[in-house]
Amino acid sequence: MTGADALIQTAVAAGIDVCFANPGTTEIPLVQAIDNSHEMRAVLGLFEGVCTGAADGYARMSDKTALTLLHLGPGFANGIAYLHDARRARSSVINLIGEHATWHIPADPPLHSDIESLAAPVSHWVRRNKGAEFLASDMADAATAAQIFPGRTASLILPNDYLLAETTAKYELPSRVAPPSVDHSAILQAAKLLRENQPSALFLGGYALRARGLRAAARIAAVTNCELICESFPTRLERGAGLPTLKRLPYFPEAGRKLLAPFGAIVLVGARNPVTFFGYPDSPSYFISPEQKNSVLATPEEDIATALEALADELGAPANVGNFAELIRPEIPQGQLTPEKFTAVVSALQPEGAIIMEEGISSVAHYFVQSGGAPQHSYLSQSGGAIGLGLPCATGAAIACPDRPVITLQSDGAAMYTLQSLWTQAREGLNVTTLICNNRRYQILEIELKRAGIKEAGKKARTMIDLDKPEINFVQLSQGLGVPAVRVNTAEALAAELQKALHEDGPHLIEMML
C-alpha cells in the first residue's frame, strides 16, 4: 500500500467519499489511490475554482466533508477564492494539495512556491505531511479539524515522494465531537432581553436556518412577538410553505439599518453581529446600533438548534405554533422579461425540494419575497463574497442531492468566473438548471459609482463596467460545454423553457435577456 492509498482509505473511513479533482503530475499517486478505492468518487473540474466551489456546495447540502485534489501552489491558488467562501460558510472541506518530492524542493523547480502562505488565509488548519507513515494520521487529523461543527477548511500539503512510498501505518479515527452546548446563562439573558424589550428580533444564521432551528425560532416568535431575521447571505436556509417565514437583512447599509432600527433588543443566534459588506464613508461597520441591546444566544459553532429549543421552553412557548408560510405562488407574468418578472417565474414554478443557488447580484432583488410561499426548498447564497461561486456551488449541491432539482440564479458577470462548471454538470449528468441574468454589465459597479456620488460614469470607467462589446452569448458557451441552452426574452418563454428543463434529466441553461 502506498502512502496515497493509506490517505484515501482513511478519508473513506472518515465518511468522505467524493473528491473534486484537478490533478497534475505531482498528484499521480493520489489519482492511482482513488482508482484503487471502491468508495471514493472522483469528479473532475476543468479549473480548480470549479473544484473548491463544488466542494463548498457539496458540504452545505450533504452535511459531509468534501475533498478537493489540487496541483501544487498555483493549482491551489486557482481554488482560493471559493475556499474563502467555504470558510465564511463554515463548510467542511479538506484540500489535498500536491507538493514536489521533498528532495526536489531545494532545487526550487518552476512550480515551487510557498503553499503554506497561500493556504493559511483560507484554512482553519494547515499541515505539511512529513512521511508516508503519517499520511493516515494526517488525514485523520484533517478530518477531525474539518469536522468541527458546523465545518471548517483544512489543507494538507502532500510531498510526492511520501505519497509514493510504501506504508502499513493505519490510524484509528477518533469519534466525531458534538457541538458544544450553550451555557444556560445565555438562554436566560436572551429570554430577559426578548421579554423586556419590545419590539425585539432574533437574528439567525448558520444552522439556525435549518428546519429544526427555524421551528424553535417560530415558537419563540409566537410568545414574544419577536421578528425573525436572517443573515444577508445565508449558507443554507430551509424555507417555503410549511416553514416559518423570516425577513432577510438587506445588503446595503441604509436599508439594513432601517429594518433593524425599530428593535429595542436583538438576539444573535448562529450568526455574527452583522457587518456591512463594504465600509462606506459616514456609515458605521455594524448594522446594530450601540443604543440597541443585543446578546448572543449561540455562536455559529455551538449547538444552535438545542439552544433555540431551550429558549422556547424557557419562554413557555407551546410545542406547536401555526405561524408558518402558506403555499402562495406569484402568477406567471407576461411580456418582456424584467428582473422582477424573472424571479416571479422561478417562484411560480420551482418544484418541491428545489435547491436554489442564488448569485444574481443586482438582478434578484425580488426573489426572496416572491418565493417565500413556494414549496419547501433550500436557499444557498454567497457567504464570502468571492464572485463566481454560483455555478460551482450548484454543481456540488447537485452531487450531494442527486434527487433534488437545482436552480441557479446567476448574474452574467459572475458566471464568467467559473463557467467551466457547466462541463462538470454535463459530465456528471446533474439536474441543474442555470438561469443567466444577461444585463450586459457589472450593474453592481454602476450602482456603487452612483453611491460614491458619480452621477455619470466617464468613458473609461464604462469600459470597466459594460460587458456589451462584444456581447457574451451564453447559449453558445453552454452548448460548447455540453449543456443544452436557449435564450429567452419574455416571461412566458422563460416559463415554458424552465418547465421543460425541470422535466428533462441533466443540466440546462436558460439565458435571459434583461
Added chain:
Amino acid sequence: MTGADALIQTAVAAGIDVCFANPGTTEIPLVQAIDNSHEMRAVLGLFEGVCTGAADGYARMSDKTALTLLHLGPGFANGIAYLHDARRARSSVINLIGEHATWHIPADPPLHSDIESLAAPVSHWVRRNKGAEFLASDMADAATAAQIFPGRTASLILPNDYLLAETTAKYELPSRVAPPSVDHSAILQAAKLLRENQPSALFLGGYALRARGLRAAARIAAVTNCELICESFPTRLERGAGLPTLKRLPYFPEAGRKLLAPFGAIVLVGARNPVTFFGYPDSPSYFISPEQKNSVLATPEEDIATALEALADELGAPANVGNFAELIRPEIPQGQLTPEKFTAVVSALQPEGAIIMEEGISSVAHYFVQSGGAPQHSYLSQSGGAIGLGLPCATGAAIACPDRPVITLQSDGAAMYTLQSLWTQAREGLNVTTLICNNRRYQILEIELKRAGIKEAGKKARTMIDLDKPEINFVQLSQGLGVPAVRVNTAEALAAELQKALHEDGPHLIEMML
C-alpha cells in the same frame, strides 16, 4: 486630487500606461482615477487570471511595467497562478489590490482576508499603504521595485478610505537603475572553461535570448565551437532566419540529460542551473551532472548582453559571424491533422514579426525545430508552469505590440483555465490567432501515468484524464465570447484558415481535431 489620482499620476510618470483591470466596489476610486487620467488605458478582464496573465505577456513584449487592478484578497487570489508565472519569467508587474477602508477591517467583513499572506509567494515586494499622503511615494517605490532588471512583481495593498481621501503629496521618481555589470573574473572564468573543455556549451536564458545577446553568443560559438542551448521554457526568445540557431533543453529529464551529457563544461548565461520540472524517483534534480564543469557568466539580473559581448571579445571572436539560421520553411503537409502536421503548417505560414505564444503541452513537440528557419519571430513560453497562461499572455503581448500578429499554440485542457481571455481579445480588437489542439484529454497526465509505471490507467483514473465526455466545442465557446472560429480536421484546411485569420483584422480561433 484623491489619493487614487495621485497614485495613477505617479504610475504614468513612471512610464506605466496600461492597467489590466477587474475592479470591485473597494476599487471604485481607482476606476475614477483611471477615468480622470488621459494616459492610462484600462483593459477589462472577465476573470483576474486574464488580467495577470495579460500583464505578464505585456511586460515580456513591451519591456515596460504592467499594472493590474484586482478586488481584495479573493480577486487577487484568482490572479495568483499567472503572477507565479510572471515572477518566474521576471516580468515587471505591479498589482494594485483593493482593500477595505481601514476603519472597517476590525469588523472582519465577508471579503476580508490576509492579503499579505496571499501576495507574498508571488511578489518580490509587498506594501500596505498607510495613508493618502503616501500613495504617490508607494507607487513610486513599487515602480522602482518592479523595474529592477529584468523585472519583478510588486503588490500594493490599497485601503479604500486612503484612495478616497484628498492629498497634494507628489513624489519625484528616482531614475531607473541599470542592471549591474558582470565582474571581469566571471568573463575570464567562462573563457577558460570554454577554451579548455571541449565540447562545451552556453546555456542561455532571460535576456540572453534577445537578439543582441544571441548575436554575441553566436560570436562565442564561432570561435569556441560551443553549442548554444536555451532554457526549456524561455520567457522571450528571438529567433528565426537571420538570428543564431540554438537547441532547447528538453522537458523530460532523460532527454535533457542526454542533450547536455557530451559537454565537458557548461557556462550559464542569464539562466539558472537548469532543474527538472518535477522530481522523479531515481532521477536527480539538476540536469547538469556533478562531473560537468560549469560557471556563471551572468545571472538573470545582471547585464547579460554586455557580458556576452565582453566574453566574445575576450575570446577574440570576430565582430561578424555567419552562423545564423537561413530562411527554410517546411512544406505545407496534406491530409488528416496530426500534432506534427499542425506545427509544420504554422512554421510554414507564420509571418515575419510574429509573436508565438506556446502552451501546447504535449502537442507541440516538433514546433521548435520546424520553425527554426521561419522569418524572425518572438517565442514565448510558460516560464512558471501554472497551466492556462497561453491565452491571457497572448492577449497582453498583442496589447504591447499592436502591429505584430500573435499566434497562440494552445492545448485544449490548458485553454479551459482562462478562456475568458478571448472576450478581451474581441473587445480590444487584437490580432491574435488561437490554435486549439483538441485531443480531448490531459495527455500529459497520461504520459506521466505511464512514466510512473502504470501501463493502463484504471476506469476512475481515466475520469481524471479524459475530456471527451462531453466533448468541448471550442468553436461555440469562441463564438460565444465574440471571436470568429472554425474547426479543422486536415492540414490543408488548417493552412487555408490560418492564412485567412492572419489576413483579417481582429482575433480568430481555429480548433484543430488532433
